[in-house]
Amino acid sequence: MKDRILITGASGMLGTDLCLNFLKKYDVCGADLAGPKIKERCPAQVKFYKLDITDRLGTIKLINDIKPAIVVHAAAYTDVDGCEKDKSAAFNVNADGAGNVALGCKKINATLFYISTDFVFDGKKTEPYTEDDDTNPINIYGESKLAGERLVVQNAGSHVIVRTSWLFGKCGKNFVDTIIGLAKTRKEIKVVDDQIGSPTYTADLAKAIFKLAEITMAKPVKDIYHISNNGKVSWYEYTRRILEYAHIADVKVTPITSEELDRPAKRPKMSALNNSRYQKTTHDKMRDYNEALQEYLIK
Numbered sequence: 001m002k003d004r005i006l007i008t009g010a011s012g013m014l015g016t017d018l019c020l021n022f023l024k025k026y027d028v029c030g031a032d033l034a035g036p037k038i039k040e041r042c043p044a045q046v047k048f049y050k051l052d053i054t055d056r057l058g059t060i061k062l063i064n065d066i067k068p069a070i071v072v073h074a075a076a077y078t079d080v081d082g083c084e085k086d087k088s089a090a091f092n093v094n095a096d097g098a099g100n101v102a103l104g105c106k107k108i109n110a111t112l113f114y115i116s117t118d119f120v121f122d123g124k125k126t127e128p129y130t131e132d133d134d135t136n137p138i139n140i141y142g143e144s145k146l147a148g149e150r151l152v153v154q155n156a157g158s159h160v161i162v163r164t165s166w167l168f169g170k171c172g173k174n175f176v177d178t179i180i181g182l183a184k185t186r187k188e189i190k191v192v193d194d195q196i197g198s199p200t201y202t203a204d205l206a207k208a209i210f211k212l213a214e215i216t217m218a219k220p221v222k223d224i225y226h227i228s229n230n231g232k233v234s235w236y237e238y239t240r241r242i243l244e245y246a247h248i249a250d251v252k253v254t255p256i257t258s259e260e261l262d263r264p265a266k267r268p269k270m271s272a273l274n275n276s277r278y279q280k281t282t283h284d285k286m287r288d289y290n291e292a293l294q295e296y297l298i299k
């Protein structure tokens, strides 16, 4: 009999790719806030459950009913500026929600993979962040996700925290699609040049989480990994690459500062992640984001 896995946020951008990857070997159950969305976006073999992770008893009960060997918790309130305006919603979903999933996992001895973010860092470092670097979030989203990490450590038994960054993928709203969309209607696009990070293709991240799950299967773990595509870039340079790979030449890209953009939530100036620990554990090298981006734009 196949091992069972539960993916929360299963109809989100990463969640959909996780479902696709884990179906190769596992009996996959998906859970998400909105029911019908998944039917169009997720493979038909995924057994879908409606779940609000802020409902503690409901979350614990669902995990207990399904009895997965692994839970990958990808559900989150991911609107960074939205979190800044509604701190209570951010903490309910990203912190308490993660804590609830962790309690459910502990009850049935399931291993929990919690997806976290580069935004737990303040961006003052010049080199990519390692798992041993101090966290110090500078916005509510980062604070709430870090609080989620702490509740996972506190409430779960076996767990793996996976921090990732700057996601793009087929099944969600993302920066790459936004730039392509803007290029259709504008002659000039202004993009910040003073924030640097590691763009990450959700298809690559899902494969990497699958590899880690295979390694950790059936043995208790307490670990943390940084997983992103290799390479670091500013949003401005990233935009130029997106347009180049999409063969769009007639749009001017102008660099601006974060102060000029003036968004509700502050962003770290440098939040690229160092993948060495993941690469050492799995003997798998995450590919460069340029290669992943070109593949994404072709498919």
Ligand SMILES: NC(=O)c1ccc[n+]([C@@H]2O[C@H](COP(=O)([O-])OP(=O)(O)OC[C@H]3O[C@@H](n4cnc5c(N)ncnc54)[C@H](OP(=O)(O)O)[C@@H]3O)[C@@H](O)[C@H]2O)c1
Binding pocket: 008, 009, 010, 011, 012, 013, 014, 015, 031, 032, 033, 034, 051, 052, 053, 054, 073, 074, 075, 076, 077, 078, 093, 097, 115, 116, 117, 118, 145, 164, 165, 166, 167, 168, 172, 173
């Ligand atoms: N996107 C990035 O650049 C990025 C970077 C670093 C880390 N991450 C982390 O990676 C993970 C996946 O991100 P993503 O971009 O794939 O997210 P996404 O597309 O926004 O998907 C998140 C899913 O969680 C669901 N959700 C929200 N509140 C919920 C609740 N109370 N109960 C159950 N489900 C709920 C959402 O449903 P609705 O759509 O119906 O609200 C959505 O389907 C998240 O943990 C995120 O924090 C993302």
